[in-house]
Amino acid sequence: MSATSVQDYWAIAGNVVEETAKPNDPSEWISTLIDGIDTVKGMIDAVKDLHPAAAIAWGIVSSCVNVLKHATERDKTVLRLYEAMITTYKEASDDRLLWQRKQLEPIYKSLFQTTNECGILIKSYMNKNHFKRFFSLNVSQKAEEFIQGFANLREQLDSGVAKDALVVTLGIGAGVDIIVMRSLLWELRPRQELGPKSTCMQGTRVETINALVSWIGECDDSILWCSGLAGTGKSSLVGTLHSLLSFHTSSRSRLAAFIRYDRTEYPNSSELITSIAYSLGMFDQRIGHAIAAILTASRAAVKMPASESRTQFRLLLQGPLETIPELQDEGPLVVIIDGLDESDVSKELLEVLADGFGPTLPFMRLIISSRPEEKIYRVFKSYPHICCFPLDTSSDEVKEDIRHFIQQRFNGIEDRSAWSEYNERQVVAQLAQRASGLFIWAVTACSFLCNFPSLERLKALLQTTIPADAMEALTILYQTALETAMSEVSGRKEDVRRCIRAVLGALIVRKGNMTVPMLPELVLQEGDPSAQLIIDKLGSV
Template identity: 25%
Template structure:
């Protein structure tokens, strides 16, 4: 083994007894006892695999059948799409799907290995030992590779060093050993990597994705690989590349209706909670929760399995579950709050970012990037740039004329409740005032005969809506300077452009005289 040169320049070093020198990357380990085995050389991250101990997310029995079948059908094909990217927003159950797939194919002898990234969890949040962990698992799942992997490490003792590219490591320790067994190795086997977005090494992760795409194009991947992540920009860019399209199979969880699955989960889990707490619950009429309450819960959950699971834990762990559920239905849940804070902490934190996020939060209807840009006088490119870091919770379309939106209404609830969002709090009354002012500023610049010639329809129609919502607040907190500016803007607008606006509004088929009178009254009330 080439390790006899590791300490050749060292001074004052004495190694005695039956010792083995192991060079594993930057670390040099002195291990007393018999020669090191392959596991000691590779040092896999054991708590990053599907066999890790502790609670792990997995698909609830009877749920996600359609998604799992889609993955199964992809795995059974023999085309060039050997890389599958399963993506979805936070809380959509990506890790549960990864765990379920890994366990299922491990039972069938078709899983080569798995790795579950997790931010802030030591080696699980870095890519450095991804290849060595896979190599160790492959040496077990495909025993014939063990000798070949050991031979590669013996030939190059620096193979696992951090200075060695992940591409070189991947070839020497994974694809080369497997490819050499082509006559005995089935290409229907799979590697599973969950949470690409949880890896802190964004540059290296982008390089890793590019390598997979390149090798797949060259038919150099002797297996299929399932990748899951949120739609983070450094990941999306690589998969959006034209070269990736011929080898990439994309599964967007937004395309699957999760409501029936979450309905099943709620019904069975709340039934279990009822039975386990019968001395307390027997007075509560069944079904519990009622059909109406269950419908509200489903609306609150949307497609978020994380929200549903958190809800069940909150209710089930309390000695008075029916009271907790009642309170949750009345006030909303904060199950996703930590995740929202994590995503928001990665944003630019600039005034422009918060203005954009607050505007999207209070808009009556979702707007396109171009439309919002006109409303706020911000270039479309700047909007995209500011929101890229939060696109896992705010949907940013690939076309500037398509709608942007919050992925889930619980984000709006989180942002508007200071006790939950803290630093990220957005005050709704204040933001509605700002939005009304932005609409009026946009219209004030319009010198055409008809507002529709150059102004976004949202500004024309909805500026009174934002003021009405403020007036309906029982205890609105108004910034006096902003209020004075808004009142002045309304008076000026109605004086110089009121007739044009009225005529424009009357041309809209869904606006009648009664609505017009109510909305015009908004300006009068503020002026008094």
Template identity: 25%
Template structure:
């Protein structure tokens, strides 16, 4: 059995969607042997200090006798090859899991689990696992191939050869994961072959004609020894091997009749002639087999080119997890409607809308989690994510998912990309060339294509607004071309989105979260679940010891049918140091306004107020500065705490204290993010307490100044240490790795957004700040700034930024 790579190429690419490994059988599980593994990991930075790290690989599958894997450190030369000690059988009737863990400076940073979609690694480039047959089958095959080439001289030798051939055919037919659809032919051939073996075993003498016939058959059988599991999975190869089994059955059946004396040679052609006919047929089969292998090898090479082209789509990774879906027993009505529409609905678009916090994203996540693998695609928009808020990322991402599911579509898209050299940034161009054009070429096959479902969540959080409207109109127009493609979209009910749907000539299913049946009871179930979690965290089980039914009803009333209120309350009370006081505050705080989000905004104000008290500080401006800065940066790109500390020129530990006390509304997953975008609305609308207000223009001016300071300090010639400037970015080896380690998130943010901060400052700049701008744009650092755009392949964005800079009055005055 040949080597099989169980991990996809580019295993370490962040955001890459990794597939689970499924090898199943219909009846008995196959048994193969894990032989070893080769781990190739990315090099460390060329400059000291080198971070000490190790990479460990384990196989936690319950169906494997091997529980331990191996680990390597940065001192080991890449690639690292590991050979399994002893006999390690694997029954491949279940999922096989592979877990890669990367540890840096003693703390776990990255985990890749083959069974988890969207998991990524940083230092691991590729992991190749090598398998073989089980030891018993391997030995049987080796013996068979040795004896099958020997000459036939006697009944003893023919029986010996047939015995080995029986084992060989049994081995081939046992690989049901590779040739599952050949089982009927394989079983019939094996059955007839076994009968013939037993018949000859009983006879004292064997007819020479039978020996001649079997000799012709057995001499050709070994050509299948190169039909490993990878080859056997190829469609053309399967067809040839299926024919092979049919001929084995015919030859064995004919020989069996001869052995029984039931075949009258005078009636039919001579045995020699018939044997010759079978030989010709089997020889033709072998030639066809050889041709199809060559064809499939060529196709495989073409597939590599197609995959390379599709990678240019740069799809956005999956950003949701299994814990983000609906609580079991809730939202059953809307989920049933969506399921029925996806299966039987005439319209190809379903629009679910509702206010912030009403549970749209939770419903979208649940729908996405129920998607069959390879039968859909998702895009979850996020306004504080640089890539997830770009409307121009939606079509390429969804096209990439569809291209993986429909190879014919993928080939057509790859041709477009190869011809154009890019995937475009215009929604109109992307739709016409990457989606509609290839779909029209598939139109004749649309009746045979299985239904696919796309999920687009929080469309209102992608920018610019004009692209949202165009995207809605374009997607709605796919009804006639691709009726099998269903598109589920969620958003807030903004007027411009509503108008875009209404302008569509195609029917669109529309549903308002406010109109859903059972919302109050669903909120009640969710509240019950959250209260139990609070009780467990605070070690106050059961919750009815500290919360009466009347108080529970008060909480349900404050939720106002917003799931986000309940989830924020849960986070707030789970982290509360003075639990009784915090609970009392929530129960006795009235709505700050009679509007829809009154109780939610009151809860947010409570969180801010308690954080200020917890810091024993009356410096409300400091709190307001941090919160306002988080909102400002979220419009551009979420930042890690140390980068935010630099831009604000504040102590990192002070900022971390604020973040810790705001866990009910913020979380840090490498960068600072809000739990829910409604908190950003709360701050941007100035609905938060006035003592936490901070002047936006003043803060933008300060952040712009600090961006320029960061650029002046950290920009340098050939920042990525490239060996030559004569290569295009795509031809530079490990450029992505070099960028990741040489260009910090702070430097990237400063490059991309210092002009944005200048715009938002209203140019109310003091003279010292104007001098900072002048010093930067007239220094060689300005050219190094533009080099960053080239490395990031954002030259078009650099041009746009320079155009904005030219319009600034302060620049024209310099």
């Protein structure tokens, strides 16, 4: 993903501002009640020595009034925070010319990041019922920090001096010696870690991404299953979420763990729970301290069979997180598992994932991305609290995004003279129609056309029939690409077909890395086309 501009930060913050409802002003009757009880207190003080029961009664009433006072003050503080957020955001939105000044850019980015963080805090507080609000002990302090933060940012902008960007810290304490803690966590470190596979092209999947971000901030259920056929863009979506949650949504990363599976590179699910625990511990020292304490007490938690997945999940994840009550008021923490269908996940582990982190950890979010494979579907359908998020290949958003993707790829081709007899806009529309909602089709087709821009290749794609469904779309595309590649390599048709099959077979069968110089010795014969030529022609598939 390209570097995020102030405009991008502003757009994300705008969604947060729009979705954050104004908190209610504390009711006047509560203030009147508190004032009246304070008046009665003087009367009770005069008689409490003569009537001990009065003193006991007042003690009970007084404690209740104190709780009510604190709750009312918190409500007022959150309301002041909302007003500060709205005021600052509107003022900054009117200063777009100043966004272009390099010395002010970090201040504006920080301001919009703080707006996102503030919105998360307000929505989290307002989503609690009144009883739970009484015990939100840290909200007032954090709200005051945000209010002061907005004031500092406005002061920086007024002075025109670019200072260090303000970050509202959420209090990560150094409760243990870091070296000792990390040495214990190192035992949980997975043998392999895969980063995001891809991200969405800027300007695409906007509605879908906004829906996922809104779910993270406001959901009642803490598990979301993003499912879709191969090629529908699941990995790109979670890759974009990875970027947004790590760097762009707020001043503090919201992504606590990211696990990606690949059936060739990393299919081993036996390390899933320990991998999440390792990521959580490295993400926040308080969590790391709590997990390290478990490992100190029992190293057996590191290696447990699939049948003990629930016990391991409880020991390494739920238990440690429950020992840090202040996490409740610090906003959501997100765990993403991409490509679960490409792992060897067991039924026992699927059932543990389906239960999620549980009601005692409402701030935890679990996002799982996979194809709707039978074994996954069979387990997840039995859990009504799981938010199912299927990717629709027929939506207008997807069709427009694929068209936009193809157009942007075409814009990167310097010489399109070979296609001059075609209207480019019509070509883009026809190709998008043949994609049948599959982003992988668009990616492959664009690689096929852009790597070797020729009239023959374009005609070959446009002459294909419009597929009935997504699977047929991919079949037709790959068949067309292979037939065209075969026609472009000189030699007898049968020999060229044999070479292409041999190269593809070698790439599929060999598990380790395969290099082009290895191919002639392994599968090609004397007089065959060069291995590099064949690979170049097959680049799109």
